[in-house]
Amino acid sequence: xxxxxxxxxxxxxxxxxxxxxxxxxxxxxxxxxxxxxxxxxxxxxxxxxxxxxxxxxxxxxxxxxxxxxxxxxxxxxxxxxxxxxxxxxxxxxxxxxxxxxxxxxxxxxxxxxxxxxxxxxxxxxxxxxxxxxxxxxxxxxxxxxxxxxxxxxxxxxxxxxxxxxxxxxxxxxxxxxxxxxxxxxxxxxxxxxxxxxxxxxxxxxxxxxxxxxxxxxxxxxxxxxxxxxxxxxxxxxxxxxxxxxxxxxxxxxxxxxxxxxxxxxxxxxxxxxxxxxxxxxxxxxxxx
Amino acid sequence: xxxxxxxxxxxxxxxxxxxxxxxxxxxxxxxxxxxxxxxxxxxxxxxxxxxxxxxxxxxxxxxxxxxxxxxxxxxxxxxxxxxxxxxxxxxxxxxxxxxxxxxxxxxxxxxxxxxxxxxxxxxxxxxxxxxxxxxxxxxxxxxxxxxxxxxxxxxxxxxxxxxxxxxxxxxxxxxxxxxxxxxxxxxxxxxxxxxxxxxxxxxxxxxxxxxxxxxxxxxxxxxxxxxxxxxxxxxxxxxxxxxxxxxxxxxxxxxxxxxxxxxxxxxxxxxxxxxxxxx
Numbered sequence: 001x002x003x004x005x006x007x008x009x010x011x012x013x014x015x016x017x018x019x020x021x022x023x024x025x026x027x028x029x030x031x032x033x034x035x036x037x038x039x040x041x042x043x044x045x046x047x048x049x050x051x052x053x054x055x056x057x058x059x060x061x062x063x064x065x066x067x068x069x070x071x072x073x074x075x076x077x078x079x080x081x082x083x084x085x086x087x088x089x090x091x092x093x094x095x096x097x098x099x100x101x102x103x104x105x106x107x108x109x110x111x112x113x114x115x116x117x118x119x120x121x122x123x124x125x126x127x128x129x130x131x132x133x134x135x136x137x138x139x140x141x142x143x144x145x146x147x148x149x150x151x152x153x154x155x156x157x158x159x160x161x162x163x164x165x166x167x168x169x170x171x172x173x174x175x176x177x178x179x180x181x182x183x184x185x186x187x188x189x190x191x192x193x194x195x196x197x198x199x200x201x202x203x204x205x206x207x208x209x210x211x212x213x214x215x216x217x218x219x220x221x222x223x224x225x226x227x228x229x230x231x232x233x234x235x236x237x238x239x240x241x242x243x244x245x246x247x248x249x250x251x252x253x254x255x256x257x258x259x260x261x262x263x264x265x266x267x268x269x270x271x272x273x274x275x276x277x278x279x280x281x282x283x284x285x286x287x288x
Numbered sequence: 289x290x291x292x293x294x295x296x297x298x299x300x301x302x303x304x305x306x307x308x309x310x311x312x313x314x315x316x317x318x319x320x321x322x323x324x325x326x327x328x329x330x331x332x333x334x335x336x337x338x339x340x341x342x343x344x345x346x347x348x349x350x351x352x353x354x355x356x357x358x359x360x361x362x363x364x365x366x367x368x369x370x371x372x373x374x375x376x377x378x379x380x381x382x383x384x385x386x387x388x389x390x391x392x393x394x395x396x397x398x399x400x401x402x403x404x405x406x407x408x409x410x411x412x413x414x415x416x417x418x419x420x421x422x423x424x425x426x427x428x429x430x431x432x433x434x435x436x437x438x439x440x441x442x443x444x445x446x447x448x449x450x451x452x453x454x455x456x457x458x459x460x461x462x463x464x465x466x467x468x469x470x471x472x473x474x475x476x477x478x479x480x481x482x483x484x485x486x487x488x489x490x491x492x493x494x495x496x497x498x499x500x501x502x503x504x505x506x507x508x509x510x511x512x513x514x515x516x517x518x519x520x521x522x523x524x525x526x527x528x529x530x531x532x533x534x535x536x537x538x539x540x541x542x543x544x545x546x547x548x549x550x551x552x553x554x555x556x557x558x559x560x561x562x563x564x565x566x567x
Contacts, residue, residue, distance in 0.1 A: 185394070187390060187392065187394050188394050188396065190364070190390065190394075191388075191390060191394045191407075192407070192411060193364050193382060194362055194364060194382055194386075194387075194388035194390075195382070195388075195407060195408040195411045195412065195459070196381070196382040196383070196384060196408075196411055196412055197411045201411050205407070205410070205411065206396070209396070209398050209399075210396070210398070212398065286397065286398050286439060287397055287398060
């Protein structure tokens with residue numbers, strides 16, 4: 001197709017000096033039609049997503065109401081709403097959500113900083129990396145949830161939650177960041193060397209800024225894992241947070257509360273992910 | 289200091305007058321490197337002197353160690369034997385007097401053009417205000433004045449290599465090493481950029497060592513061509529290049545290619561290189 005060829009050629013021309021984009025005469029009807037088609041596709045995808053969500057909720061509702069499944073065990077959407085309102089009104093829901101959010105942020109920030117610092121150390125000394133490599137691999141593969149009771153004993157109720165988040169998230173961060181550091185183009189490093197750069201300058205001026213894409217993908221994994229760590233930590237030890245609400249609700253068999261907390265958790269993780277995706281989009285423009 | 293006395297004439301055709309110290313002295317340099325598969329003699333007893341303002345090219349077949357020799361002059365590789373002096377001082381680490389232009393631009397995509405050009409000044413902790421002025425001047429000289437706030441991905445290959453030239457010159461080195469700096473460009477851009485680079489470097493009075501496998505480029509751009517043998521790299525022969533038929537004696541690289549002397553040098557060097565087409 002000739003139109004396809006044309007587009008692929010245009011994309012190789014730098015945007016700033018692209019003489020092939022026509023401005024003066026205004027968009028042609030064919031181009032407007034192309035834009036309309038693209039727009040329609042986007043809308044269709046959005047609508048389909050919403051429909052899928054509504055369909056799932058409807059199936060859940062119908063299955064529970066017709067006793068296809070036991071509503072005592074599953075609850076159902078329309079029963080959650082009053083619970084949600086009730087919890088929201090007495091302020092508990094906000095409190096618990098905030099507690100979980102705060103703990104996640106603390107775990108996220110600490111594991112990012114710690115992970116990047118350790119990865120930088122590994123980059124700095126190949127010897128240290130080679131010595132530590134098997135330990136890191138095992139530590140990463142280890143189910144960290146096994147440590148929940150120990151952390152509770154060692155760190156107490158508040159800090160064990162942070163500890164859990166960090167221990168779950170930090171190893172992935174170390175490995176992802178280190179991979180990013182290692183993937184830095186050796187010629188970019190050589191260039192800095194010819195200009196007389198020290199090892200520290202190579203780290204701060206080439207390796208770190210050049211690894212931003214890798215660090216952002218570490219960020220994306222990290223935020224989800226931190227949340228897992230916080231919830232698991234709260235199961236054991238906390239007196240607040242969505243994890244506490246879930247455990248507490250299940251112990252007194254109030255499935256409405258459990259399901260509501262899970263739904264809020266879903267929204268919370270969705271929002272955090274979207275924020276990261278925004279940051280990613282804004283940053284990646286530079287790294288195209 | 290001899291550096292202050294002889295900055296090199298802008299035309300740079302004449303080697304330094306007797307009694308003046310050469311800008312670069314390469315004395316009996318050899319390099320042997322080891323790997324698990326064995327040891328390799330890459331360079332063997334290279335001795336070469338380059339005057340201030342002189343343009344010298346080093347040609348040879350791939351793998352003859354010509355890029356390795358540049359890395360040694362730049363101080364990022366240590367020779368197994370021999371030494372390199374710049375203005376009488378031994379080079380043991382990357383020196384601020386030496387600028388190095390690599391095969392590709394390797395611009396950092398997260399920095400603007402101006403910030404890329406300032407990389408060397410930042411690393412060497414120079415006065416950034418002054419460096420910024422010089423960078424803008426140089427970018428304008430290279431025809432990149434309108435693009436200083438752009439990002440590298442917005443520029444074509446030739447434009448990016450011009451920025452790389454400006455980046456090399458911002459720290460004002462006396463010696464510029466060019467390691468096949470045009471090999472990543474298409475042939476038309478290559479001719480145009482070679483002209484511009486030669487022009488900028490001559491007007492700044494730099495001493496230049498150009499490594500290339502392109503015989504034509506070596507003849508067109510430099511005053512002297514050094515031919516290296518196959519591995520281990522030794523100096524096989526040296527050829528002074530001059531164009532008496534040109535009214536100013538110093539044609540641009542593009543003009544040089546159409547002058548009568550060009551073909552003579554070309555066939556001599558072609559025989560010297562002893563190119564075998566295999567397969």
